[in-house]
Amino acid sequence: MSRVIVLSGGESTEHQVSLASGADVAESLATQHPVMPIRIDRAGMWWMEGVNTAFTASDILDELEPDDVVFPVLHGGWGENGGLQHELETRGIRYVGCSAAACRVGMSKLATARAAVRGGVPTIPTRVLRRSSYLADPDLHAAALARVADWPLIVKPDAGGSSVGVAVVSSLRELRAALDVAFELDPVVLLQPLIRGAEVSVGVWNGSEHALRATGGSLVHLPEGETAFSYDHKYSGAGGWLEIPATFPAPILHDLQAAALSVAEAVGVAGLARIDFFVTAEGVVLNEINTMPGLRRESHFPRLVSAAGTSYDELLDGLVRRAARASGRSADDRWTGPGIRTARTIGA
Structure with missing residues (x-):
């Protein structure tokens, strides 16, 4: 059975969200896999649970075993924009989630929109x-x-x-x-x-036994007079809530799921992603994609997958088993972002 290295935290503005996701992921996977949780601090140093010493990324990655699987529960920044994925691909290390190339596209709303247009999905004028x-x-x-x-x-x-x-x-x-x-x-x-329409999300995922598939949709409900689902609505109890699963007429649900799969194919999604849309009087319009959505037990994406019949624990186990079966990926030579940190190891 593969050991799973769960990475959370990181240097991005979503540091705290990532830590919360990582804690739930590690707890769930520990029931079926050996797990090594690693917290990345805001300075980019890596901390192993129970070890009072900070390490660089190289210190940890250089010591991984051939069967190890990295689960980068990192939102934003180097952990989600393809930088980490490129380093893992260079080393032939198996990992959960999208490739470096797909992460680069998914991190940019503009690049995602361009890919979606090529896939025939309408986007917001920008x-x-x-x-x-x-x-x-x-x-x-x-x-x-x-x-x-x-x-x-x-x-x-x-x-x-x-x-x-x-x-x-x-x-x-x-x-x-x-x-x-x-x-x-x-x-x-x-x-x-400002798009006047319903804010809707669809999850796409493929675990150990199936091809990429789409969940049903969620529907954002905002307090009266508010116009956009904000950080405070998501994490600070500001009054917005998500209806999961939401009820849509069959033709709209079909269009949403077809658009989600088209965007996922255009971006190159593997493993998991959440894709956000508006449903307007004219039809479905892409908003953006998240190639590593929040993964707390009660986060948006796991709730979508659960409503589609796959539990949180089954989702995570399937993602790990899928990654464990993959061969080490080849690095994409086009990567031009920053590499891993090479600072010396420091003591606490």
Whole structure:
């Protein structure tokens, strides 16, 4: 039976969300596999449970056994944007989840939209802003955008998740403030119209015995007068809630599942992903994809899979067994992001 190295934490803005996911994943898998939980701190150092010493990524990865499987329960940053996956592929280490190439596409909302269009799935009209040009004259850029804006607008960093840095704005002043926040998080920021429609998510996954398949859908319910599902709604009890499984007319559910599988194929999903849509009067429109969705027992994605008939424990075990059967993946030479940290090991 494969030993599973569960990674959580990391340097991204979703550090705490990842720690919560990692704790539940490790607890579940420990009933069926030997598990080594590893916490990655905000400085990028790796901590083994019960060992009062910090390690670099190389220290740990260099010592893994051939049958080990890495489960990167990491949201955002190097753990989800393809950097870690590239390092694992370079070493021939088996791991759960999407390839480095798929993670790179999935981490970028813009790249995901481009892939979806190639797959025939409608996407949200988007204006792309880059930090370098915006900072040359923020007042000029913001004023020019405001003159042609169809308020309200959604401002969001291109990369990242958990709705961090996402804002709904309805004035020049709000736009300036939202752009300042978003550009602190990402050099590429997207402006989109507020879509009037139901916010819906579909999970896709393939465990040890089956090909990629789609769950039913969830439906976001927001407090009266609010327009977007935010970080506070997801994690801070701000009043939003998810209906899982949600009831849709059969043609809409068919379109949602078909669109989810089309997007997953276009991005190159393997293992698991959650894909978010709007259902409008015109039909299904892609919002974004998450190639490593939250994995607490009560998180959105596991609840979708559970409603489709696969329990949390079965989901995780299937993902690990699928990864364990895979051969070591070949590294993608096109990766140009940062490599693993090479700092010396430090004592606590």
